[in-house]
Amino acid sequence: MEFRKKRKLIEGLAFGVIRLSTVIICLALAIMLGFILLYGYKAITWTFLTQPPTEAMTKGGIFPAIVGTFYLTLGAIVVAFPLGVASAIYLSEYARQGRLVRFIRLGINNLAGVPSVVFGLFGLGLFVVFLGFGSSILSGSLTLGFLILPVIIGTSEEALKAVPQTYREASLALGGTKWQTIYKVVLPAALPGILTGSILGIGRAAGETAPIMFTAAAFYTPKLPSSVFDEVMALPYHIYVLATAGTHIEETRHLQYGTALVLIALVLGINLVAIIIRTKIRRKQTY
Amino acid sequence: MKRARLSKIKEPVIENLFLLFALTSIIILALIVVFLFKEGLPIFGKVSIKDFLFGKYWYPTYDPPEFGILPLIAASILVTLLASVIAVPLGVLSAVYISEIAGRRIQEILKPIIELLASLPSVVIGFFGMVVLAPFLQDVFDIATGLNGLNASLMLALMSVPTISSISEDAIHSVPRELREASLALGATKWETISRVVIPASLSGICTAAILGMSRAIGETMVVLMVAGGAAAIPESIFDPCRPMPASIAAEMAEAPFRSYHYHALFATGVVLFVMTLLFNVIADCVSHKYKQVGTATL
Numbered sequence A: 001m002e003f004r005k006k007r008k009l010i011e012g013l014a015f016g017v018i019r020l021s022t023v024i025i026c027l028a029l030a031i032m033l034g035f036i037l038l039y040g041y042k043a044i045t046w047t048f049l050t051q052p053p054t055e056a057m058t059k060g061g062i063f064p065a066i067v068g069t070f071y072l073t074l075g076a077i078v079v080a081f082p083l084g085v086a087s088a089i090y091l092s093e094y095a096r097q098g099r100l101v102r103f104i105r106l107g108i109n110n111l112a113g114v115p116s117v118v119f120g121l122f123g124l125g126l127f128v129v130f131l132g133f134g135s136s137i138l139s140g141s142l143t144l145g146f147l148i149l150p151v152i153i154g155t156s157e158e159a160l161k162a163v164p165q166t167y168r169e170a171s172l173a174l175g176g177t178k179w180q181t182i183y184k185v186v187l188p189a190a191l192p193g194i195l196t197g198s199i200l201g202i203g204r205a206a207g208e209t210a211p212i213m214f215t216a217a218a219f220y221t222p223k224l225p226s227s228v229f230d231e232v233m234a235l236p237y238h239i240y241v242l243a244t245a246g247t248h249i250e251e252t253r254h255l256q257y258g259t260a261l262v263l264i265a266l267v268l269g270i271n272l273v274a275i276i277i278r279t280k281i282r283r284k285q286t287y
Numbered sequence B: 001m002k003r004a005r006l007s008k009i010k011e012p013v014i015e016n017l018f019l020l021f022a023l024t025s026i027i028i029l030a031l032i033v034v035f036l037f038k039e040g041l042p043i044f045g046k047v048s049i050k051d052f053l054f055g056k057y058w059y060p061t062y063d064p065p066e067f068g069i070l071p072l073i074a075a076s077i078l079v080t081l082l083a084s085v086i087a088v089p090l091g092v093l094s095a096v097y098i099s100e101i102a103g104r105r106i107q108e109i110l111k112p113i114i115e116l117l118a119s120l121p122s123v124v125i126g127f128f129g130m131v132v133l134a135p136f137l138q139d140v141f142d143i144a145t146g147l148n149g150l151n152a153s154l155m156l157a158l159m160s161v162p163t164i165s166s167i168s169e170d171a172i173h174s175v176p177r178e179l180r181e182a183s184l185a186l187g188a189t190k191w192e193t194i195s196r197v198v199i200p201a202s203l204s205g206i207c208t209a210a211i212l213g214m215s216r217a218i219g220e221t222m223v224v225l226m227v228a229g230g231a232a233a234i235p236e237s238i239f240d241p242c243r244p245m246p247a248s249i250a251a252e253m254a255e256a257p258f259r260s261y262h263y264h265a266l267f268a269t270g271v272v273l274f275v276m277t278l279l280f281n282v283i284a285d286c287v288s289h290k291y292k293q294v295g296t297a298t299l
Helices: A002-040 A046-050 A063-094 A099-113 A116-130 A137-161 A165-173 A178-207 A235-244 A253-284 B002-022 B024-045 B049-054 B070-101 B104-119 B122-141 B149-173 B177-185 B190-201 B203-219 B222-227 B245-252 B261-290
Strands: none
Touching: A002 A253, A002 B070, A002 B104, A002 B122, A002 B149, A002 B190, A046 A063, A046 A253, A063 A099, A063 A137, A063 A178, A063 A235, A063 A253, A063 B002, A063 B024, A099 A137, A099 B024, A099 B203, A099 B261, A116 A137, A116 B024, A116 B203, A116 B245, A116 B261, A137 A178, A137 B024, A165 A178, A178 A235, A178 A253, A178 B002, A178 B104, A178 B122, A235 A253, A235 B122, A235 B222, A253 B104, A253 B122, B002 B024, B024 B049, B024 B261, B049 B070, B049 B261, B070 B104, B070 B149, B070 B190, B070 B203, B070 B245, B070 B261, B104 B149, B122 B149, B122 B222, B149 B203, B149 B222, B177 B190, B190 B203, B203 B261, B222 B245, B245 B261
């Protein structure tokens, strides 16, 4: 009896520790979001969202940074979406288990693990210097696009694999070729999942700072970009600049909180949309 | 008939086209290596590889400059290890909670929360560490500055928890149900089943998770750039300001004159960082492949 009690006690203790660690994680997230919401919402005004910074970035808004982040993110997804989906189609539909596939997967996994600042160096070396694009939307988008490529491949492949084998067999039995099957049967069925993955990729690209520091981001530029060869301001870089490099770091604190809040709202909003779509797909999936 | 013949030519062409796309990741990885080395190697005309890696002084702008990145490597290792000590238990235990203990509804709330944490931009986490945690640490420990190795480690831990948690959870989830049932049927409590059956069975996945979490921490840039304090000296304690490799690259690249030794040295630091994360990833890949759990037969 005594022994049994002891075991139950140990179990209770262990579960307590396990619960506690989960609570710590949630609490950390809540505190962080809480602080930024609490101090950030006061900065959010119509002027803040629609005007460029003024008076050496101590007043005014963040409109050019919002526009810059929009262009960079759009460019990144334009680069990564076709490459990523095509890679996923190969891996899921054509590839046979073997050395080549193992090699490709190792490449994708390692690409996913490359530090973001190394992507920045790579973008600087290849796009800015070697190809002569300069610090521009083009260089930044390509760098960010390559950064999110593994995300797109991973989620697209998962979506393609979730399409039941019977769909493919039915199409092939009707005389469809492999490509017709993929194009007309598998892709439409996997499309919602693929889009979810792309949305996650967009969220990731919008929040990255280090890859655009040397390839696209401008410290300050009030004018909006007119071509892909222009430098732009970007939300994440703007936070970094205001918080570390300004001459009035303390006075612009509210602008920093405000920019952080806008960025978080953007990124979390994008992710939330993706999560909701995915939950809906999973519920609807009858196969 | 004609169409059939046409598709006989078309189909292999399409397949090979897709193969080409699938190879882009490898090509990009190769390009990263090429350009890092291309811009990084010239520094070894100035200092030897040994002096670069083990030199204790990083004064790239002095005259004469010193290009020893040991302080940067030491700082990276310090913050990564400390971050893992915090993040691995938190991540693994939360994964155990989500997949073994929590009910379905709590599961459905917790999983998105972990994902949201993973999606927080690093610059925001760095900003939080700077303006909230740093003054707090300064008060609590009564130290000169809250921007130090400890602060960086805490923020890095927060960033790697989601990676560790979600990969561990996958591993725990894939442990066959019969194993748990067998253990419970023998009279073991739920905790005994978790600690002696489920965790050992998913250990390779949990190790992979820990390694990938560390890989994420060592390569993370904005957090260490903003909160580690920036002093390029070998840190003697966790309360010392330090300058991990990514911080050094990000902070100095803007001021380093184009193709100067300083510029090349920063690229070479990038090579070191790249090789380290590559090692982490290859090890993780080997662990997960070699000790892959296949059904119940290999236990």
